[in-house]
Amino acid sequence: MTIGAVADHRSREGGAIIYPVYSRRSAGLSIGVNLFPDTKICSFDCPYCEVFPFKTDLGFSLKTMKAALRSAMLEAMEQNIPIRDICFSGNGEPTMSVHFAEALEAAKNIRSELYLEHRGSLQLAETKIVLITNGTGLLDPLMFDLLKNAANNGLYLWLKLDAATEDWYKTMDKSDIAHETLLSRIGEFAASGAPFTIQTMVCMVKGQLPPEKEKTAWVRLVTELAAASAAAHGARGGIRAVQIYGKARPAPEDPLAEAAPAAILEERAEQLRAALAEAALSVPVEVYQ
Numbered sequence: 001m002t003i004g005a006v007a008d009h010r011s012r013e014g015g016a017i018i019y020p021v022y023s024r025r026s027a028g029l030s031i032g033v034n035l036f037p038d039t040k041i042c043s044f045d046c047p048y049c050e051v052f053p054f055k056t057d058l059g060f061s062l063k064t065m066k067a068a069l070r071s072a073m074l075e076a077m078e079q080n081i082p083i084r085d086i087c088f089s090g091n092g093e094p095t096m097s098v099h100f101a102e103a104l105e106a107a108k109n110i111r112s113e114l115y116l117e118h119r120g121s122l123q124l125a126e127t128k129i130v131l132i133t134n135g136t137g138l139l140d141p142l143m144f145d146l147l148k149n150a151a152n153n154g155l156y157l158w159l160k161l162d163a164a165t166e167d168w169y170k171t172m173d174k175s176d177i178a179h180e181t182l183l184s185r186i187g188e189f190a191a192s193g194a195p196f197t198i199q200t201m202v203c204m205v206k207g208q209l210p211p212e213k214e215k216t217a218w219v220r221l222v223t224e225l226a227a228a229s230a231a232a233h234g235a236r237g238g239i240r241a242v243q244i245y246g247k248a249r250p251a252p253e254d255p256l257a258e259a260a261p262a263a264i265l266e267e268r269a270e271q272l273r274a275a276l277a278e279a280a281l282s283v284p285v286e287v288y289q
């Protein structure tokens, strides 16, 4: 693999376990870890999902992951490219993989080993480990504790929160998991004080923008989560940021979901900033068109 030539996520569907990409939200090189090289596995069915249907005979191998991750990181370092993060995302929901815990541990170890071997390396100085999750793993008490401990010990957890109302949840995430149950568990996670980032996709589905009721409920919900997290976490932070992002890449279900006008994302961010300020909460709100 050539770091400089990799510019999209399509290698994931070819069975790649490690796939370097340039990420707008990471603001640079992100080395993706895909725990599902054989087929997509997810508890959501988002209409904007970028994973195209595929099937390979390849299974996940920890040994292959470790070798490929090490090799991709060394290649970036040789080319003086800062590695912004090692990101667990890939073809589905990472916490649904039985390999998730060991793969997370391996990524942390490889980052530490390389940092020791190349002490002072500027390319590794700020390399984060990121998990992009839809949050459904929090329903499992063991996974809840694993994620809480990992987040308290440096994992950057980016948690999807597309909808505050059940109707919009059914439209945006199309999951069999009850919305109320999931929100309640996310609320418990916030109240535990474990740091995390909220990610919300704002787009149109079947030509419809999120309804007014959804916008109001979302601002209220995020503000409540931020308040619960800050109360538990104190001055150190709680919720690290809220990322509002738009549909920027093709999806197999296109044109079911379409990008919303840029002003809609900005408007949502402004509404949230105002609510957070009124509640005296300091949480950055970022927009990625």
Ligand code: SF4
Binding pocket: 042, 043, 044, 045, 046, 048, 049, 050, 051, 091, 092, 093, 134, 160
């Ligand atoms: S949660 Fe992520 S992987 Fe799962 S369907 Fe939605 S966008 Fe795709």
